Amino acid sequence: MMHTDYWTRINAEKRGEKPFYSASVRAHPRPSAVILVLTLILITSCAPVNLDAPAPAYDTGVDPNSWATIPAGPFLQGQAAEPASIEYDYEMMVTDVTLGQYVAFLNETLAGGILKVDGDQITGPYPGDEFHGVKHEIRIDAGDYLIVPTDDPASRFTFDGTSFMVKSTWENHPMTNVSWFGAWTYCGYYSWRLPTELEWEKAGRGSGDDRSFPWGDDIARNNANFYASRDLFENMYTFGSRTTPVGFYNGKTYGAYTTLNSASPYGLYDMAGNVWQWTGDVYEGMHYRFLRGGSKDTYDMDLRIWVRNNATPTYTSPGVGFRCARNP
Amino acid sequence: MRFFTERFNYLFKSTKGLILVAIAMIGLETAIFGMLSGPMAELGVRDFMVRTLKMDIVQAEREGRIIILYHSIAMAVVAIETYMITSLLKMKEFYRMAVRVLITAGYLLAMIFGMGFAYWGHNWALHGLYITGLSLIFFAGVLLTVALWPWNKDYYQPEKTYARTKKGVDMERTAFFATALTTVISALFGAIPGSYFGNGFETFLAENIIRYPEKTTMEYSVIGHLHIMLALIAIMITLIVGRWLNFKGILHKIAMPLMILGTIVLNLGVWGVVTPLEPIAHMIIYVGATPSMLAALLLLIWSWGKLIREGTAQIQKPNFFHKIAALVRDPLKFGPTWQMLFMNFTTSGIGIFMAIRLDEIFRVWPAREERIELTGHWHALSAIIASIILMYFGDMIGLKGKIRQLYGWGILVFSDIALAAVTVFEMKRLFITEAGQQPLVNGLMYTIDFGLGLLLVLLAIVMVWRLLDLFKKKGRWTEEAGHELSREVKQ
Numbered sequence: 001m002m003h004t005d006y007w008t009r010i011n012a013e014k015r016g017e018k019p020f021y022s023a024s025v026r027a028h029p030r031p032s033a034v035i036l037v038l039t040l041i042l043i044t045s046c047a048p049v050n051l052d053a054p055a056p057a058y059d060t061g062v063d064p065n066s067w068a069t070i071p072a073g074p075f076l077q078g079q080a081a082e083p084a085s086i087e088y089d090y091e092m093m094v095t096d097v098t099l100g101q102y103v104a105f106l107n108e109t110l111a112g113g114i115l116k117v118d119g120d121q122i123t124g125p126y127p128g129d130e131f132h133g134v135k136h137e138i139r140i141d142a143g144d145y146l147i148v149p150t151d152d153p154a155s156r157f158t159f160d161g162t163s164f165m166v167k168s169t170w171e172n173h174p175m176t177n178v179s180w181f182g183a184w185t186y187c188g189y190y191s192w193r194l195p196t197e198l199e200w201e202k203a204g205r206g207s208g209d210d211r212s213f214p215w216g217d218d219i220a221r222n223n224a225n226f227y228a229s230r231d232l233f234e235n236m237y238t239f240g241s242r243t244t245p246v247g248f249y250n251g252k253t254y255g256a257y258t259t260l261n262s263a264s265p266y267g268l269y270d271m272a273g274n275v276w277q278w279t280g281d282v283y284e285g286m287h288y289r290f291l292r293g294g295s296k297d298t299y300d301m302d303l304r305i306w307v308r309n310n311a312t313p314t315y316t317s318p319g320v321g322f323r324c325a326r327n328p
Numbered sequence: 329m330r331f332f333t334e335r336f337n338y339l340f341k342s343t344k345g346l347i348l349v350a351i352a353m354i355g356l357e358t359a360i361f362g363m364l365s366g367p368m369a370e371l372g373v374r375d376f377m378v379r380t381l382k383m384d385i386v387q388a389e390r391e392g393r394i395i396i397l398y399h400s401i402a403m404a405v406v407a408i409e410t411y412m413i414t415s416l417l418k419m420k421e422f423y424r425m426a427v428r429v430l431i432t433a434g435y436l437l438a439m440i441f442g443m444g445f446a447y448w449g450h451n452w453a454l455h456g457l458y459i460t461g462l463s464l465i466f467f468a469g470v471l472l473t474v475a476l477w478p479w480n481k482d483y484y485q486p487e488k489t490y491a492r493t494k495k496g497v498d499m500e501r502t503a504f505f506a507t508a509l510t511t512v513i514s515a516l517f518g519a520i521p522g523s524y525f526g527n528g529f530e531t532f533l534a535e536n537i538i539r540y541p542e543k544t545t546m547e548y549s550v551i552g553h554l555h556i557m558l559a560l561i562a563i564m565i566t567l568i569v570g571r572w573l574n575f576k577g578i579l580h581k582i583a584m585p586l587m588i589l590g591t592i593v594l595n596l597g598v599w600g601v602v603t604p605l606e607p608i609a610h611m612i613i614y615v616g617a618t619p620s621m622l623a624a625l626l627l628l629i630w631s632w633g634k635l636i637r638e639g640t641a642q643i644q645k646p647n648f649f650h651k652i653a654a655l656v657r658d659p660l661k662f663g664p665t666w667q668m669l670f671m672n673f674t675t676s677g678i679g680i681f682m683a684i685r686l687d688e689i690f691r692v693w694p695a696r697e698e699r700i701e702l703t704g705h706w707h708a709l710s711a712i713i714a715s716i717i718l719m720y721f722g723d724m725i726g727l728k729g730k731i732r733q734l735y736g737w738g739i740l741v742f743s744d745i746a747l748a749a750v751t752v753f754e755m756k757r758l759f760i761t762e763a764g765q766q767p768l769v770n771g772l773m774y775t776i777d778f779g780l781g782l783l784l785v786l787l788a789i790v791m792v793w794r795l796l797d798l799f800k801k802k803g804r805w806t807e808e809a810g811h812e813l814s815r816e817v818k819q
Contacts (some may be wrong), residue, residue: 243765
């Protein structure tokens with residue numbers, strides 16, 4: 001470095017600048033402070049997450065077995081609020097399917113031989129989709145597909161090899177870590193179906209106006225469970241956002257936390273936030289399945305009625321659930 | 329009155345003054361509207377800003393707002409590049425003046441009235457002025473293209489050390505010309521669907537429709553437009569850096585034809601997305617991007633070699649460490665090409681990796697996850713271009729000694745820390761599950777905020793310094809008023 005200092009000084013003097021000794025070293029920002037800050041950040045970033053951190057238990061008073069009727073007629077669809085119409089009455093679950101409901105289904109269908117244990121996953125039959133050979137399209141033939149994984153530590157249920165159990169306090173939370181096949185099979189088992197995107201949107205928005213959210217045009221933190229919404233189940237310093245019980249945002253006060261009544265015009269809860277919801281459409285030329293509603297892991301912009309998300313039908317996540325529809 | 333006239337003349341008639349104003353405007357816009365983004369919303373800053381500034385934020389109009397925001401910043405960046413080009417390259421005075429007047433009026437109209445329309449209610453007069461601004465910028469681009477016409481004998485390259493044809497046509501000027509011409513044409517790919525979607529109030533963000541197998545011609549046009557405009561801004565800044573550093577020699581002779589070829593093929597590929605060539609458009613784009621990136625690599629090799637040669641000129645037998653010390657001696661000269669290299673980590677690398685493993689990895693994830701990668705690497709490229717501009721700006725305002733080192737290394741280190749964190753954030757799903765990601769996400773967000781925050785503070789210090797300088801009778805601004813960048817290029 002002696003040589004370096006020498007020519008740095010010489011060059012500086014040649015340029016007519018004031019000499020700055022050891023400038024190449026001393027003039028740089030002190031790296032120690034930057035390194036210290038980054039090291040601290042790195043250490044905190046590597047902290048393990050306790051996926052089984054205790055969660056409070058609340059009875060929301062909303063019955064997950066209840067259904068709402070959506071009457072036939074016009075409504076405004078999409079961001080641009082274009083006129084659309086559904087020419088038949090249909091019913092939608094008032095809440096997402098809960099863990100309690102889904103675990104009962106798993107035990108019943110596993111015992112009945114409809115679903116199978118295949119390594120670390122539960123699989124079930126699916127008749128397959130028509131394949132069109134479009135770019136990026138993946139063939140889905142008839143066969144057994146993933147319903148739920150049994151080895152995901154983020155799941156709120158346990159599996160002992162023969163039967164499922166809901167983990168303590170999560171009974172009335174939405175079922176998550178369930179694939180599209182798992183949602184499709186559940187609804188089909190009870191002779192129901194997944195809602196189409198159009199049905200889902202009408203149920204969420206109602207037919208009266210072009211609102212952005214099920215409850216109106218603006219969103220507050222206590223309207224819904226979204227990323228950093230500061231609800232009673234999240235801790236953004238450790239495990240992050242978690243699901244809230246279905247129907248949680250119904251105007252009730254839980255301890256010191258007061259929610260706003262955020263039902264859709266037809267009385268459906270959690271149509272924005274908490275978990276993304278699988279819908280039933282199978283579109284020509286694509287294997288993706290569409291999700292609606294945003295989730296506990298997304299910013300408020302994704303909770304807007306018209307926002308679409310999609311994933312492969314075998315995708316599972318702690319932020320993805322579903323609800324069913326049926327004909328009256 | 330003379331006080332204002334002199335300052336006005338410096339800020340709006342001199343090259344360095346114009347660049348200073350544009351950087352200040354971008355800095356101000358970034359500082360204000362950056363407060364509305366995700367992490368700021370988490371902290372409640374967004375709500376505070378909306379209330380304090382009495383913004384009119386309608387949920388259904390978010391996409392339209394963002395499109396105007398992107399355009400207003402991009403237009404100011406295009407203006408800065410134009411000022412640099414008109415100061416670095418020979419052209420008739422009429423063109424230089426006309427281009428500068430048009431583009432200055434254009435970007436200021438687009439920025440001020442566009443943002444006014446987007447964030448403070450829909451006064452259609454403001455929208456009209458926004459469109460007028462964009463139109464003026466378009467015409468400035470047309471005039472710039474005419475001004476850069478390389479087959480005018482006045483602009484032939486007399487020196488053999490630079491890339492030129494046998495007749496003497498300046499290949500570097502031809503590269504500037506090709507980039508300007510294709511930029512003007514590519515702008516139409518945004519303007520036409522922009523008019524269509526804008527007038528029908530059906531704006532959309534390209535990243536939200538990326539997986540749909542069926543797209544309309546207008547939708548393809550928007551996707552092509554946003555990709556190519558950013559690529560062209562990047563190509564233009566590469567050419568500008570080459571001129572600033574006085575790129576020449578054998579590598580220059582190889583690089584310039586590659587740059588011309590790459591620019592043209594890249595554009596043909598992107599324009600091809602709205603034609604029956606769409607199925608192979610991506611392949612054409614890859615073919616075009618390769619020579620362009622190779623040309624940038626040659627610039628990097630040449631400039632690093634030059635920095636090392638100059639820095640070790642006093643040492644008889646320089647060793648490896650001497651060479652490294654020489655290379656990094658001046659962050660403002662080393663930084664721009666380093667950023668071009670770093671871009672391969674944050675942008676090109678991510679893009680190529682995504683393209684190769686698209687169906688196996690990225691398209692298994694939800695679309696919203698893929699959106700993070702898409703928007704992340706576009707933002708990273710934009711930030712890299714901005715950091716290169718700031719480094720050239722630091723050089724042109726004559727930063728020296730310790731201040732030069734602090735400013736240069738500050739921009740380089742802070743931006744690269746932030747961009748590295750952004751890149752890890754984009755790719756986090758490769759190595760961490762959703763359920764276990766929160767501490768990592770927090771750490772990355774802190775790192776991004778740390779890097780970008782300090783970068784903005786650094787920029788704010790320079791801007792305040794330059795603002796105070798304007799109040800001095802014999803401030804730096806008086807020296808800079810007559811400076812042209814071409815005269816500062818070291819021969």
